[in-house]
Amino acid sequence: MQTSPASTDTQADNLRRAAIDKSVKGPVLFLFLNGAFWLMASTILGVLAAIKQFAPDFLGACSVLQYGRLQPTHINALVYGWGVQAGLGAMLWIMARRSGQELRVGKSVLYVAAIFWNIAVTIGLVAILLGRSTSMEWLEMPAFIWPILLISFLAFAWPMVFMFGRAFRPEGFMVSTWYILGACFWFPWIFITANVALHCLPGLGALGAGINAWYVHTMILLFFAPVAIGSAYYFIPKVTGKPIASSQLSQMGFWLLAVLGGWTGMQHYMGGPLPAWMPAVGAAAGVLLLIPVGVVGLNHHLTTLGNHSLVASSPTLRFVFFGALFYPVSGAILALISNFSTGATLQFTQAWYGFQIVALYGFFSMTIFGAIYYIVPRLTGCEWLSVRLIRNHFWFSVYGIGTIVVTSLVAGAQQGGDLNSPEMWDQDFMQLALNLRPYIIARAIAWALITWSNVWFLIHLMLMVAGLGRRSSAPTLLEHEHEDVLPQAAHA
Numbered sequence: 001m002q003t004s005p006a007s008t009d010t011q012a013d014n015l016r017r018a019a020i021d022k023s024v025k026g027p028v029l030f031l032f033l034n035g036a037f038w039l040m041a042s043t044i045l046g047v048l049a050a051i052k053q054f055a056p057d058f059l060g061a062c063s064v065l066q067y068g069r070l071q072p073t074h075i076n077a078l079v080y081g082w083g084v085q086a087g088l089g090a091m092l093w094i095m096a097r098r099s100g101q102e103l104r105v106g107k108s109v110l111y112v113a114a115i116f117w118n119i120a121v122t123i124g125l126v127a128i129l130l131g132r133s134t135s136m137e138w139l140e141m142p143a144f145i146w147p148i149l150l151i152s153f154l155a156f157a158w159p160m161v162f163m164f165g166r167a168f169r170p171e172g173f174m175v176s177t178w179y180i181l182g183a184c185f186w187f188p189w190i191f192i193t194a195n196v197a198l199h200c201l202p203g204l205g206a207l208g209a210g211i212n213a214w215y216v217h218t219m220i221l222l223f224f225a226p227v228a229i230g231s232a233y234y235f236i237p238k239v240t241g242k243p244i245a246s247s248q249l250s251q252m253g254f255w256l257l258a259v260l261g262g263w264t265g266m267q268h269y270m271g272g273p274l275p276a277w278m279p280a281v282g283a284a285a286g287v288l289l290l291i292p293v294g295v296v297g298l299n300h301h302l303t304t305l306g307n308h309s310l311v312a313s314s315p316t317l318r319f320v321f322f323g324a325l326f327y328p329v330s331g332a333i334l335a336l337i338s339n340f341s342t343g344a345t346l347q348f349t350q351a352w353y354g355f356q357i358v359a360l361y362g363f364f365s366m367t368i369f370g371a372i373y374y375i376v377p378r379l380t381g382c383e384w385l386s387v388r389l390i391r392n393h394f395w396f397s398v399y400g401i402g403t404i405v406v407t408s409l410v411a412g413a414q415q416g417g418d419l420n421s422p423e424m425w426d427q428d429f430m431q432l433a434l435n436l437r438p439y440i441i442a443r444a445i446a447w448a449l450i451t452w453s454n455v456w457f458l459i460h461l462m463l464m465v466a467g468l469g470r471r472s473s474a475p476t477l478l479e480h481e482h483e484d485v486l487p488q489a490a491h492a
Contacts, residue, residue: 016100017378023102024092025379027110027156029465031089032372034118036458038081039365043451045074050444054437064129072140073128078360079138079219080121080149084187085114087227087364088156090371091180093379094234095160098177099167106159113155120148136198136212138219143199150191157184175250179230182258186222190215190262206273214265217282220359221261221289225327228367229253229296232324235374236303239317240310245302249295256292260285267338268347286338293331300324313477315390316374322398323366330359333409345420350436351412354405361450362401369393369457376461377476382469384476389456391478396453403446411439 051058052067059065096103103110124141127133133140164181167174194215198208237244244250266274267282304311304321311321333355337346346352373390377383384390418424418432463469470476 017097020096020100020102021093021378023104023107024096027103027107027114028089028093028375029379030111030114031085031092032376033461033465034114035082035086035089036454036461038077038085038121040451040454040458042074042077042082043447043454045070045077046447047444047451049074050440050447053433054440054444063131069129069131069133072133072137073125075138075356076128076140077121077125080141081118081125083224083360083364084153085117086368086372087183087224088153090231090368090375091160091183091227092156093375094231094371095163095177095180098174098234099163101163101166103159103163106155109155110159113152116148117152120145120152134198136208138216139194139198139212143195146191146195146199150188150195153187153191157188160184175244175247175254176230176234178254179226179233182254183223183226183230186218186226186261190218190222206269209272210266210269210274210278213268214282216356217265217268217286218262220330220356221257221264224360224364225257225261228323228327228364229257231367231371232300232320235316235320235370236300236324238374239314239320240304240307242303242307245299245305249299253292253295253299256295257289260289260292264289264334264338267343268352270340270343270347283338283340283343287335290331290335293328297324297328315384315394315476315478316370318394318478319366319370319373321370322394323363323368323370326358326362326366326401329405330355330363333358333405345416346412347416349412349415349419350408350439351416354408354412357401357408358405361397362405366397366401369397372461373476376464377469380464380467380469382464382467383472383474384460385463385468385470386460387476387478389460390476393453393457393460396449400446400450400453404443407439407442407446411436414439 048059048065049067049070052065052070056067063069092103095101121141124145127142127145128140132142134143139146160180161184164177167177194211197204197211204211233244233250263285264282266278267280267286270279270283272279300321304317311318333351336342337351337355373384415432415436418427418435424432
């Protein structure tokens with residue numbers, strides 16, 4: 001019996017994908033597994049930090065467990081322990097698959113870089129808990145840590161840039177790889193600029209605070225957002241079997257984010273001792289970012305249109321779809337805290353924490369969870385063991401993040417109103433914080449639910465990495481009656 005040309009091409013494609021997956025398997029799984037550990041640690045710290053806000057005597061007077069040390073450790077573990085590591089894992093796999101390039105050399109360098117990254121994060125977080133914080137948001141780890149993190153990141157970015165340069169691109173603009181390539185260049189620029197300015201240039205005064213705020217905003221907008229958007233642009237067409245709805249919209253969203261993303265941050269100190277044009281430019285950029293946010297959201301919606309039944313059955317599409325929904329939410333909150341009419345009330349309140357969490361966990365993390373549920377079976381050769389654990393992970397995450405974001409916004413509005421109210425002039429700041437007790441209790445419960453789901457997510461992932469998953473050629477589906485709905489592209 002003769003083999004048809006189409007069958008031969010399919011076999012060649014499968015062999016090529018298998019070779020690519022084998023080449024990146026070790027570094028990607030190492031990043032995912034360590035990232036999942038830090039995610040669990042971060043959510044546990046989030047629970048403790050929330051409890052310390054409404055019950056300062058909880059766990060006694062131990063200085064290591066005070067709110068001022070737990071909160072930055074919680075955020076730094078989420079950003080550097082989980083976020084950057086998991087993002088690098090997804091970036092490396094997508095770039096290799098999308099460019100059709102194997103990771104031929106330098107694999108040992110990636111292992112060393114990942115080990116040094118985790119050692120540096122561990123030392124940095126322990127230093128924060130021991131009172132060695134720099135007191136600069138998202139840069140609280142001691143100054144000697146950042147060069148290690150930078151070199152480790154560059155070790156991963158270089159092979160991705162090399163893959164992109166060698167990729168064969170008959171279809172022209174590959175939006176997913178462009179976002180990942182952008183993140184490879186934007187992270188070093190942001191990281192070097194902020195750390196050199198704040199650690200090597202003394203005497204910046206109020207401008208240093210503005211640079212710190214710029215760093216937080218641009219890290220979200222020019223690293224975490226591009227990685228999540230690029231992942232969504234890869235996995236939504238992959239699972240639905242449909243091409244991206246509009247190439248023009250995808251290009252518009254990319255370039256508008258690239259142009260506007262680096263101008264935000266200074267509006268965090270509107271009314272502060274900075275030149276008036278700095279907060280004004282940041283505020284304008286924060287509001288104008290609603291345009292690329294809307295463009296990307298529309299493109300994702302049009303691509304998924306007619307295939308929403310797959311959201312019920314595919315773990316990847318469910319996480320990515322709902323993660324993509326959080327992108328417009330994060331854009332709307334950014335516009336609220338950037339606008340002079342509402343930002344003056346919401347600045348320095350719980351609303352700022354809500355924006356960070358909806359961007360880092362609601363948008364970025366949910367999308368990366370979807371990527372992990374797709375990537376790991378293709379690297380390990382086995383399928384996820386438990387549909388129930390995946391469902392619980394999804395619903396606990398959605399309800400938990402939704403609760404944290406809503407309560408943070410409501411608490412921020414109340415806190416900002418109290419701070420600006422003439423009737424509250426004689427109230428000390430601690431009393432104003434205690435007035436938010438119901439919202440902070442809700443936050444602690446939400447983080448506890450998320451922690452519970454992340455503990456099982458870590459265990460589930462460890463079993464997969466150990467090769468103890470389900471032996472089957474069929475993907476793990478959340479609703480088995482929809483198994484025949486998944487297009488062939490979703491299995492590749």
